[in-house]
Amino acid sequence: MSRSVVLVDAVRSPFGKAGSLYAETRADDIMVRVLRGLIERNPLLNLSEIDDVAIAAATQTGDQGMNIGRSVALLAGLPNTVPGYSIDRWCAGAMTAVTTISGAIAMGAYDLAIAGGVEHMGNHPIGHLFDPNPRYLAEKIVETDALAMGNTAERLHDLFPHLTRERADKYALNSQLKTAKAYENGGIQRDLIPVATRSSEFGWGIATADEPPRPTTTLEALSALKTPFRAAGRVSAGNSAGLNDGATAALLASEDRALELGMPIKARLVTFAFAGVEPEIMGYGPVPSTHKALKKAGLDISDIGLFEINEAFAIQVLSFLDHFGIEDDDPRVNLYGGAIAVGHPLASSGVRLMLNLARGFEEHPEVRFGLTTMCIGLGMGGSVIWENPNWNGEE
């Protein structure tokens, strides 16, 4: 009964540094603009045909509360007949919004729907309002490290001592350079929706580019950065994603409906999987989730021609690549760089991976399959395998 699900389009806001670009702009306002930008780019979309709007946020209070899915649908001016809901799987929020919506499309409940995510880490600092159950520690369900993401990254370094700080810093530098190059070529800007930014100090602005990238950074500078999570650690601000604000949205459809409407198809969903690992090494999550997804798809890692892996931490990417025998600087991985350069507004990042992959598919018709994957706090990974609609049949 399963129907083919396709990604019609995906867009995002420029990402900001927490407390900076969007310091006086609300999370829901950013999300609304991204939604409207997505709609504007897809004039074939009849708004009343949208079956649902699933929006992720890791913190669902304040400007990310009130059922943000429904709230932003109303604020964006979608017909009030269009429903919406909020969704949370921490960093994999938007990814889960996509997979959940895709599930509904695949089983025939939906034809067209929007999935996205938003995180304003300036308004909602990570850990703010957390109230971990005391049983976690009292009963040793997890170790303290599991609750602070930087510590989980250090634990990965502990687990894989050959994945050194130097390799992490090199990886980070490469991410910055790839992003800088992508910006030069206009690759990234294509999918950015300009967002008006309020500032009572400087007046209105319009965000048109990511704020976090540091295109001029050097290995030397990176290696000099402190390791805030532990003394003599390896995880630094330079080889991790920052604290960021931003939003993403994707338009998904059943392939049949998309074709009927004459909509473009950017990627075809093959399958997806989520999997758990020890919370203390949450960054390793993409390894089991990718194995699971590949197995379901009947594919091998060698079938994957493009990888979009979230760079919460360089070590987390390195451990994934190392596991699958892929070089640190393999050109198939993160074509435009990743979260280390552009930022990681938690629940929004999943769709950013997909829109980058979709651009990669356009540029690489020789590639048939691509993977978007990310690690998730409390020990999980998510992997979504996509097929390139532009595949030219070559290997």
Place this chain on the structure above:
Amino acid sequence: MTTQLEGAPEEVVTKSFVREISLKPFGFDGSLALITLDNGLDFNRPNTFGVASLQSLDAAITEAASRKPSAIAITGKPFIFAAGADLTGLAQLASHEQAVAIGKLGHDVFRRLGEMDIPTFAFINGLALGGGLEVGLHCKYRTMATTAMAGLPEVFLGLVPGWGGAYLLPKLIGPERAVQVIVLNPLNNNTMLRAKDALALGVVDAVFEPADFLERSAAFAASVLKGSKKIERADYSDDPNWDKAIATGKAAAQKKYGGADIAAPRKALELIAASRTTSASTGFDAEDQTLADLTMSDELRASLYAFNLIQKKRKKVEGAPKPALARKVAKVGIVGAGLMASQIAWIMLRNLKCPVVMTDLDQERVDKGVAWVHAEIDKLVEKKRMAPEAAGRLKSLVSGSTDQGAYAGSDFIVEAIFEELSLKQELFRKLEKIVSPECVLATNTSSLMAGDMARGLEHPERVIGFHFFNPVAVMPLLEIARTTETNDETTATAIAVGKELKKTMVITKDSPGFLVNRLLTRFMGEITDAIDEGTPIEVADNSMRAIGFPMTPFELLGLVGPGVMLHVTESFNRDLGPRYRVSPTMQRIVKEGVRAFYIKGEDGKYAPNPKAMELVEKGNKPSTSEQVRERALRAMTEEARMMLDEGVVSSAAEMDLGMLLGAGWPLVLGGILPYLDRIGISEAVCGKRFHPRGVASLPQTL
């Protein structure tokens, strides 16, 4: 630029910030220098332009230009573009020279946006009034948020759009539309333009939804710069409708002010007419002079005083007890089901959304009253201003009965029955047996004293005057009259209800006619006296035209009804004294059942009613129009002074507020007392002014 001007120390400065925005993502290889107007306060305190604010904008324009952008745009803070000149500062200008200088400063700054060699844009994201809209008119292009409102309310306030509006708007949108925006709208209850109106009139070039207004405006700017969007401008200098447009404006001013020659609309029309052929510099200079002339007039100071008074008193009720003392009102009774009672029932129902019970003597009247309320609800549904389910809810809440037992459980009862003290006394005594001791018994009496109705009650402390003006839904004033026994809980409850009804309230002493009716009746009495003495009706009735009342005395009489007017006069004659003379003409008119002194002819124009003319007393001491006006104003002055001395209201300002909102008298009179001061009549009659100089007039030093 203007050395003698310094910002008023208390000016809330609207700062202008500049940021450069890349237009590349919008398809144009260039940048936009975006100026943001922001006074740092929330939307309740709109951006305004005082001296320091203009200087900040001037500096921002300089900075913006220095960045060599492809274009400059200006926008506001959230929800607000700019609400125009800083009126507080304007009311403090002490010399004509200063007034010219502030006009010139505004022009000098704003016109830079119009005379740049690069395109300029106004992104009107929110409220844009007066100088706020004018700064936009100087720009070459304008966008507007669909939810924003714009307007040039200057003429309403007694000014002209003198920072370029009077010159630029006719050139932009043509004479007829400019007259509509500059003159007709302000005179029509200060109507503002919605975005779609502004677009249709050509005031703005594009309209975008607020959710991404700035982004779409930037995209609009990019498309204009790229040339993919062309905005055509018409040349209206040969438009055949200039004279017609000016005449339309004049006619509207005549109608609004009853024929009085009020400077602001006349001057605005002169400026509009001149804009057809003059250069910008000449036009702007003329605006400066006009603005200064008006600013340095008692009329404008009175207008600003009155405008500020209305704004201030909308929220604050002078002499009100603590709001916390108010009791909850969950059921309302209206005694009577006539037109006044029905109107009161409707406004209570609509705002309090609680059960409202109406009673009257027979079922037919009751049914008629309830049906009237239902019809009002239906009208709203028809106009799509109320959802059907909300209408259903309200209809289910209003009921009628011939049995006063239906008032059981009421918290607030308003009586609006015939003006006969004994009837009202009897009513209140009966109600006391039905309702709780706390239930407020309010009277909408127009001529009797609430305290008299309370006499002999077990709980006289719950009786209060609660007097509306006709039409109840439209007239903003509610008089609250405390008797000597009314307690604070009752007063607080009445005020809380009044606030729910969105009325502005004046607390008055419990005396006949409270505030507005007493002053109006006294002045009407002089008109009818003059007629009885042999003054032709048209002469007497038109005598007040020159000062700008919205209606002539007999137009007002037609609205109130001769019967009511006579009854009130008789009552005042008895209770206030013989200066309230009972006119034999009026007695005959009422006796013969003649409804009005004027009747509408087949041509739609009003003419003297021959039936009424036959009944007019034939005196042999006719007065001239000037004489009638003089005596009416003298009488009013005398009465106003007596009322203040008696403590009918607590201040001259409260009295002005009452006449502005209860009688609809124009801002330019300041209510009424600033006008009486202005023409010297208060000093002539009472030996002193009502307001010190400078409060509602130019300061003494001038």
